Amino acid sequence: MRPATRTANTVLTFTVAALLGGCLGHPVKEVVYDKVDIVREPLRLDLNRDVDILFVIDNSGSMAEEQARLARNFPAFIAALDGMRADYRIGVTTTDVAHPGCSSGATPEDGALVLRSCLDAVAQGAFVFNDLDAAYACTEQCKLGPDELRQQPSVYDGELHPWLESIGGQANLAPGVAMADAFACFGPQGIDGCGYESPLEAMRLAITKARGPEGNGFMRDEALLSVVLVTDEADCSSNPAHKDIFTTNTTFQNDVAPQRTSATCWRAGTACSGAGPDFKECHAEDYSADGSPGADDDAVLHPVDRYIDFLAGLRGTSGEPTGQPAGDGGAAARDVLVSLITGVPVGYDRGEAEIEYHAAEPGSEQAINFGIAPGCTNSEDGSNSTAIPPVREREVAEAFAGEDGARNLFSICQDDYSPALEQIARSIEKALAPACAGACVADSDPETELLEPDCLVTAELPDASEVEVPACVRAGDGWAVPADADACFYTLVDPGGRSDFKGDDMTLVPGPDGQAIAACGQDGENLEFKILREGPRRPGIHYSAECVVAQGPESCHVG
Incomplete structure (x- = not known):
């Protein structure tokens, strides 16, 4: 969303339906921000992997x-x-x-x-x-x-x-x-x-x-x-219902072929435009047992729509x-x-x-066996x-x-x-799109090169109770779940490998000029969320994140 300009920083609250492995046993802390407004905005916080x-x-x-x-x-x-x-x-x-x-x-x-x-x-x-x-x-x-x-x-x-x-x-x-x-x-x-x-x-x-x-x-x-x-x-x-096209019905059989081949499948399921031998295009066709097109559900091969609609x-x-x-x-x-x-x-x-x-080529082994070059x-x-x-x-x-x-x-x-x-x-x-903040999050420490966000993440459990999701702890080049938790969150703030720590690198995607750019570094965004868990995900948990956002575009810290 477009960040709002206000006299004080704004707390941006995100809400999401997502999954988490295990229940977190920490009660939610009451968070008080002086002279701020609360803006609710949906965010897919727990990136589904x-x-x-x-x-x-x-x-x-x-x-x-x-x-x-x-x-x-x-x-x-x-x-x-x-x-x-x-x-x-x-x-x-x-x-x-x-x-x-x-x-x-x-x-x-x-x-x-x-x-x-x-x-x-x-x-x-x-x-x-x-x-x-x-x-x-x-x-x-x-x-x-x-x-x-x-x-x-x-x-x-x-x-x-x-x-x-x-x-x-x-x-x-x-x-x-x-x-x-x-x-x-x-x-x-x-x-x-x-x-x-x-x-x-x-x-x-x-x-x-x-x-x-x-x-x-x-x-x-x-x-x-x-x-x-x-x-x-x-x-x-x-x-x-039309199995006889592979046994006694010769409608789709090559006249010069003494044996049945998979060329029957080509002739029974496709049609090509143009006189040939170089066709303009070929497309799926639904033939009836007598070779008439447009048979729909009574076609000799199941219609392609059967599978498109199914998926x-x-x-x-x-x-x-x-x-x-x-x-x-x-x-x-x-x-x-x-x-x-x-x-x-x-x-x-x-x-x-x-x-x-x-x-x-008519009469060739390729034509007999497959029906097409x-x-x-x-x-x-x-x-x-x-x-x-x-x-x-x-x-x-x-x-x-x-x-x-x-x-x-x-x-x-x-x-x-x-x-x-x-x-x-x-x-x-x-x-599996990354979970972007949707706005420009404020930098709590402008003296450092990279963004220092101020965010609180909570989870609503299936019984409607809420728990706080703790921040992950650094572990080598990555992150780890704290010893007393089942899951944690961390933020990615580095759009271009500015720090030696690989664990804060944002997800990169091709930009308009072909150069890699941060997926969450566009349209005024500057923050990407990740959830780390122990064990598999389970459904039925909703998440929210509250972050202090920048006062306006002029104070947006990207990277």
Whole structure:
């Protein structure tokens, strides 16, 4: 807000619905300010760092190298999450959903979270497809044995769960085991899954199974949900009412193909404009069983709106399956991000290349098997592996790209996924916006270089009682919770590394000229709040902060 100019300093009071781990047992001190006014302004003081990350990984026969690459480059993702001090969970499922085109072979996950060592999967034959033995996709990445991969109880409930998590820096892994090393074993899912990949339906099933009293508990109230789909083919989330398009109905089959292929999925779910072979664009289309467009809910593939509406329904709701928006004091609105590592050209995410849709040469193996020319080809690792350009899953991802509108589709054909994973992590960090003061806070000691704020933070507990949140104590280059408290607050006041102490550095974001600036150093603001806790967050606590603010813009101390 715009700071008010008064004859005396003003106390700015912030109020917020948020979470805190544990109850604080300190009574609220009565604070008296002489000759000041009180102004109430909402502030999200307890920065929510909870992130639930769902990876939906294609486990069909062409995905061995891509799974290995994801595992090999995963340290970049974990480093970014740890750098933003996120309290995160990582769940993994596959694109394998019960499908009429795949009536035999491995049992589909149907959205169930999977936490098994890929070494066990190798022993079970999950890395064999036709004549290809791709055990290397696991064995060259996974270096941990059964004892090292033995899961530890969650800090939330002391139970074992089928996901990886790091809460307050405490992981559900054996001591000394790094999260990225664990993912290198748990991430690769094998290549024995159905070749009619259904990433969108697998995503929906996984989230459905995670929510509500009967769910597995993966999704936490108020946590940001980040979905990452990793696939090299077109989405084939089919409507069971029309399973015959994969058996006896030949409407979407290539006339020259003696066998059924996933090209059926392309023809049954997309439409392209232009005469070809270079199409202007391609988009999702809902076809009826006879090939007529505009079938909506009776389409042979589930409409894309099914998934957009489903994800949109998660926003503004708690983890309960009521679908009703949270009321005052209830769970904060959940944000949803969707990213793809898929068949777009290298550089698409940076605006250096565009998705091109080309018709495959008529009668060619590419046309028979996939129905469209590749969206990208990997020429970096010598494999010349290809991927189908996304349409249905692209439209879902673009609907949940985040407020900055950054491209959230990354090429599965590039040899290094680290930049893509880092960008996905940055999107998560942007969604976890810092808690800014909303005004220019007064400097209680103008003789020092950095701002010295005068703030009081309190917490209202679910029983309506209030307690004071103590200030954190310095510990090396950071902060620590005082011995007699469960949580504390600290303020960030250094916008440009002016002090040697790293614990007061404000969160930086790109400025208009591309240079890094303090996220809370704009529009007359000069202060960022943080809450530090021991243990996980729990819902139902409201916070407020009272700070003395500057008399006017001319007395605002920035930095």
